[in-house]
Structure formats: C-alpha cells, structure tokens
Amino acid sequence: MPVNRNALIRYKTIDACLRRRNRKWTLEDLEEACSDALYEYEGIRKGVSRRSIQLDLQMMRSEKLGYNAPIIVVDKKYYTYEDPDYSIANIPLTQQDLGTLNEVVTILRQFKGFTHFREVDDMVNRLQHKIQMGKTQQRALIDFEKNELLQGLEHLEGLYAAVVAKRALTMTYQSFRSKNNQVFTLHPHFLKEFRNRWFVIGLRDEQEKPQIFALDRVQTFESNDQIPFRWDQNLDAGWLKDTIGVSKTSGQQRMLVKFRVSKDQAPYVMTKPFHHSQHLLEQAEDGSAIFTIEVVHNLELEREFLGFGQDLEILEPRLLRKRIRNRLEWAWALYQDKPIIQQDSPSS
Known part of the structure; x- marks a missing residue:
C-alpha cells in the first residue's frame, strides 16, 4: 500500500526512539519526537496528534507494510521493542x-x-x-552479465546526444580489418546493444545505404554543423527487427529458416527463442522439435546455430545448410592428427 512521505518520517522517528532503550517512551514523548522530525525535514510546524501516533504504532505492528514490529507496552505506559535488536530498517527483503x-x-x-x-x-x-x-550476511546469490573491460562506453553519451539532436559528426574509426584509421561523416540514427557491445547505425558520407559501427572501434568524433543532417525516416530500431545481432545490409531480404533441435535442447529453444518470429512447426515423439524463424542471413545467425553443435540441424534453406556444414567440416579438420591442407576459412 502507498505510504506518504510524512508517515515514513514518523515511522523512522518512532523506530529510532524505540531502539534507544536507555529511555522510557510515552505517547507524549513519541508525539514530540515526530513533531520535531517533521519540522526538521519538511518544515511542518503543526504538531502530530496522539491519534496519529497510535495509528502509526498500529500500522508498524501489522503486516500491511511488512514491519510486524514487536512493539510492547511496559507498565501500561511506556513503549519499546520486545526484541532489543529489532529495527524496521533490518527487515529481510521478500x-x-x-x-x-x-x-x-x-x-x-x-x-x-x-x-x-x-x-x-x-x-x-x-x-x-x-x-x-538480501539484507543478510549470506553469500551473493545474483550475478548480472557484464563486461568490465568493455571499450567505447565513453562515446555513448555523445553519440546519443547527436542522435537526439540530428547532428552530423566527423568520425575517426578503425575497423578490425583495417590497418589505418578512416575519417568520414556520419549521420547517426540510433544506437543498438548486442552481447554487451554497443553499435551506432546511420548514414555515412553521401552513401544511401545504412552502415553499422562498433563503439569500441570509434577513435574520436565531433559535431560538424557545416554539414546538414541527412535523415532517413525508415532508419530506426525497427530496421533490425528481422535481424539476429546487428549485421545487415540495406535491401537484404529475410529468409525462412527451418531447423531441427534434439530432445535435450528443444526445451531450451522453446523457452528462449532465437528470434521473436520463432514458430514451433512440429514436435516428434522422441522429443526433438522442428522450428522456423524469419530472419536475414548474417554471421551472428550462423554463430547462434553453431553454438548448439550436434544438437541442431539446419533443414532449409539449402544455402545456409551448406554453409553450416562447411563450418563444421572446417572445425572437425582442426582436431585431426594429420596435417591440415591449408584452405580458405568459411568465416567470410
């Protein structure tokens, strides 16, 4: 139930009083202490009534706020906690x-x-x-996925501001495949996070097709007010709705992917779909299942499938099935004792 600020101040004050066991507290004492606290914190000069203090004590004793405070009356006059170690600040989280x-x-x-x-x-x-x-001394039970070594976060605020303001940028960028920095004009449209990495998507120079840039490869950028911002109303977060990850080229058509998952891994794929378009097509008596998704073909898609190893088989389309097979053959060759005949990796 909602509790207003003044009530919380009174509860906190009463709690502080009852914890001070070197003094006996009457209703009048609690009234005075709460009145002083409200004046100090809120500037309220009107005193607190005895009725309000009685209702506060009743509320603190109840389960409504989860306090269940063990408030007792000694000698029919003095209020205190039966448990000397109790405090409303020490209530375990539910x-x-x-x-x-x-x-x-x-x-x-x-x-x-x-x-x-x-x-x-x-x-x-x-x-x-x-x-x-959990407000106890127990060991940590929750661990969030994070990457403390992640680079590029220092660019996040500036790029976000440029997206909001629709401001062109002069950016210095070095991709993993390039030995030298590239300097170009970027018209940023939106930001995307995937697998703990951040990307900015926008239009580069005078090119019409959107491009994607990883923030951890951005060297510098600065506003360029001399160049009018080029705006594409179709380029927003929805541009990647048919994509796993961030790799996509303009005009790329999505495809229907049909795949079989083993009985051991099918429940995981059901509860954590590869994509929002995932559909259960068929479930066999042995527990395996056939699914479909509609996505564009990119490297992230292949990596997601390869992560399931022998528990996932691509059925359609034929081109994707062939690419996954080639990747598995290449991986298999790496583990052979005989020398490997050098050949092009299927990574590209």
Whole structure:
C-alpha cells in the first residue's frame, strides 16, 4: 500500500526512539519526537496528534507494510521493542521485493556509460549489493552479465546526444580489418546493444545505404554543423527487427529458416527463442522439435546455430545448410592428427 512521505518520517522517528532503550517512551514523548522530525525535514510546524501516533504504532505492528514490529507496552505506559535488536530498517527483503528490485536494476543498468547518470551507477551498484545480500550476511546469490573491460562506453553519451539532436559528426574509426584509421561523416540514427557491445547505425558520407559501427572501434568524433543532417525516416530500431545481432545490409531480404533441435535442447529453444518470429512447426515423439524463424542471413545467425553443435540441424534453406556444414567440416579438420591442407576459412 502507498505510504506518504510524512508517515515514513514518523515511522523512522518512532523506530529510532524505540531502539534507544536507555529511555522510557510515552505517547507524549513519541508525539514530540515526530513533531520535531517533521519540522526538521519538511518544515511542518503543526504538531502530530496522539491519534496519529497510535495509528502509526498500529500500522508498524501489522503486516500491511511488512514491519510486524514487536512493539510492547511496559507498565501500561511506556513503549519499546520486545526484541532489543529489532529495527524496521533490518527487515529481510521478500521474494517479491527481490523480483521488483531485479527489474529496476536491469532497467537502471542500461543507463551506465552516460555521464549525467553517474549517480545512477553508484545507486545501481548499491542496489545490486542489497539484492545479492538480501539484507543478510549470506553469500551473493545474483550475478548480472557484464563486461568490465568493455571499450567505447565513453562515446555513448555523445553519440546519443547527436542522435537526439540530428547532428552530423566527423568520425575517426578503425575497423578490425583495417590497418589505418578512416575519417568520414556520419549521420547517426540510433544506437543498438548486442552481447554487451554497443553499435551506432546511420548514414555515412553521401552513401544511401545504412552502415553499422562498433563503439569500441570509434577513435574520436565531433559535431560538424557545416554539414546538414541527412535523415532517413525508415532508419530506426525497427530496421533490425528481422535481424539476429546487428549485421545487415540495406535491401537484404529475410529468409525462412527451418531447423531441427534434439530432445535435450528443444526445451531450451522453446523457452528462449532465437528470434521473436520463432514458430514451433512440429514436435516428434522422441522429443526433438522442428522450428522456423524469419530472419536475414548474417554471421551472428550462423554463430547462434553453431553454438548448439550436434544438437541442431539446419533443414532449409539449402544455402545456409551448406554453409553450416562447411563450418563444421572446417572445425572437425582442426582436431585431426594429420596435417591440415591449408584452405580458405568459411568465416567470410
């Protein structure tokens, strides 16, 4: 149930009073302490009534806020905690609390890398610690996927600002395949994260086709107000809706991929689909299953399938089936004792 700020201040004040066992607390004492706290924190001069304190004590004793405070009355006059170590600040988090905090942390973690959310970084770390410890001394039970060595996050805020402002950039970039830096004009349209790496998608120079650039390969960039921003209204996050990963060329058509998954891995593929278009086509008596997805053909797609090894077979289309077979043959050859005849890798 929602609790207003003033009530929370009163609960916290009453809790602090009852924890001080070197003094006996009457209703009048608690009234005075709460009135002083509200004046200090909120500037409220109107005192707190006895009725309000009685309702607060009743609420703290109840399960409505999860406190279940062991408040007792001594000599029919003085209020204290029956358990000397009790405090409303030490209440263990419930499973529902942990679930809610998990969702909040997942959302907040997406803002890491933005300097104006620097305070959020610290808050997220503290939230993660609280969740892991569950406000107890137990070992950490939750571990988020992260890459502490990830490069390029320092560019995230500036690129985001350029996307929002529709501002052209002069970018210095060095791809993994290039020995030298490239300097070009980029018209950034949106940002994309995949497998803990960030990418910026936009139009380069005067080219019409969208291109994708990894932030960890960006050397520098700066605004170029001398060049009008080129805007493509069709180039947004939806441009990659038929894509696994970020590799896609303009005009590339999606294909229907049909594949069989073994009985051991079928449940995993059912509960964690490769793509939102995934459809269960057939489930055999032996537990294996046949699925389909509609996606564009790229390297990330092949890597996802190869990760299942012998538990996944591509049935259609024939070209993709052949490429996966070639990759498996190449991998098999690497583990042979006899010398390998040098040949082109099927990576490209």
